[in-house]
Amino acid sequence: MSRLKNDTFLRALLRQPTEYTPVWLMRQAGRYLPEYCETRKRAGSFLQLCKSPAMACEVTLQPLARYDLDAAILFSDILTVPDAMGLGLYFAEGEGPRFERPLRDEWEIRNLSAPDPHAELQYVMDAVAEIRRALDGSVPLIGFSGSPWTLACYMVEGGSSDDYRKVKSLAYSRPDLMHHILEVTAQAVVKYLNAQIEAGAQAVMVFDSWGGVLSEAAYREFSLRYLEQVVAGLIRERDGQRVPSIVFTKGGGLWLESIAAIGCDAVGLDWTMDIGRARRLVGDKVALQGNLDPNVLFAPPEAVATETRRVLDAFGNHPGHVFNLGHGISQYTPPESVSVLVDTVHAHSRAIRAGA
Numbered sequence: 001m002s003r004l005k006n007d008t009f010l011r012a013l014l015r016q017p018t019e020y021t022p023v024w025l026m027r028q029a030g031r032y033l034p035e036y037c038e039t040r041k042r043a044g045s046f047l048q049l050c051k052s053p054a055m056a057c058e059v060t061l062q063p064l065a066r067y068d069l070d071a072a073i074l075f076s077d078i079l080t081v082p083d084a085m086g087l088g089l090y091f092a093e094g095e096g097p098r099f100e101r102p103l104r105d106e107w108e109i110r111n112l113s114a115p116d117p118h119a120e121l122q123y124v125m126d127a128v129a130e131i132r133r134a135l136d137g138s139v140p141l142i143g144f145s146g147s148p149w150t151l152a153c154y155m156v157e158g159g160s161s162d163d164y165r166k167v168k169s170l171a172y173s174r175p176d177l178m179h180h181i182l183e184v185t186a187q188a189v190v191k192y193l194n195a196q197i198e199a200g201a202q203a204v205m206v207f208d209s210w211g212g213v214l215s216e217a218a219y220r221e222f223s224l225r226y227l228e229q230v231v232a233g234l235i236r237e238r239d240g241q242r243v244p245s246i247v248f249t250k251g252g253g254l255w256l257e258s259i260a261a262i263g264c265d266a267v268g269l270d271w272t273m274d275i276g277r278a279r280r281l282v283g284d285k286v287a288l289q290g291n292l293d294p295n296v297l298f299a300p301p302e303a304v305a306t307e308t309r310r311v312l313d314a315f316g317n318h319p320g321h322v323f324n325l326g327h328g329i330s331q332y333t334p335p336e337s338v339s340v341l342v343d344t345v346h347a348h349s350r351a352i353r354a355g356a
Helices: 008-013 034-043 046-050 053-066 080-087 106-110 122-135 148-157 165-173 175-199 216-233 253-260 275-282 294-298 301-315 335-353
Strands: 089-092 096-099 141-146 203-208 245-249 266-268 287-292 321-325
Touching (some): 008 203, 008 321, 034 046, 034 053, 046 053, 053 122, 053 335, 080 089, 080 148, 080 175, 106 175, 122 141, 122 175, 141 148, 141 175, 148 165, 148 203, 148 216, 165 216, 175 203, 175 216, 203 216, 216 245, 216 253, 245 253, 253 266, 253 275, 287 301, 294 301, 294 335, 301 321
Parallel strands (some): 141 203, 245 266, 266 287, 287 321
Antiparallel strands (some): 089 096
16 A cells, blocks of 8 residues: 555644644535535435445545545445344435334344444445555545444434434333443444454544433443443554544533543544633543534635634644534535635644744
């Protein structure tokens, strides 16, 4: 594999000094880009796009052709893992992801097993390898997975949810079954992420998108405990290079210090927390990633630049910041707004480093 020409993102995750703040965006390859929509149309469906290594590679590279981003992220979906467990993932028009066979009965839960990433999920590993070759050392490649809790939510609810009634009812009434789902899913996530690392991912991120819907006690029991288990099981070094890990709990600002203590290299923040305060709370334990409100990108260019500078100023001239949105980019975002954001991050952070 080629030596990295731009390793700023990896150095920032390891809290090493960088010439500027690196930036990438959650869901940076997506429907806000017309070229992505064209490729998706050719693929026939979102799932077919995910399962074609060549097309997954194509859309992963599209935002890098437009913007001066400091990392690529594998194009895939967090629900590939439960799909490989046999739950039957499909996408209903206007409803988002659904499962044909959600976990309802005790026997289904007891029969759950972690899939072999080199069997049912080999298409993901093929995509990782193809993307690494195509990047040719330009920027690092991020692999990812959903967290055990977030995946379990989809597996029990059968899709997205407004009230998480089914999964929370199971957690409170049959914690033994909930923990069984989470144990098996944590094993699956570790295997899946390590297989991505072996295929070429240079950093990995765990998306705990639904962790913030829990009470503090439930978060520690059903989410944080398994996030720690996943991080502990990850490959930490590959080809003589550290492989950093990022953990992101949407709505997790209340538990920032606890998340920072589980062994990950960086913690992702949503937009509800001041990143300067977050940095003071975690000190030098972890890097921080975030945390511009994605809806800022609907404002005029000067407002996008102002709010971007505000996040950078709040973090200050310290190592260990990766700029990102506080959640995934909206499909309705004007592509020009992303240009303003990326250019502002690079220019203003260089000025901060120079003491301007």
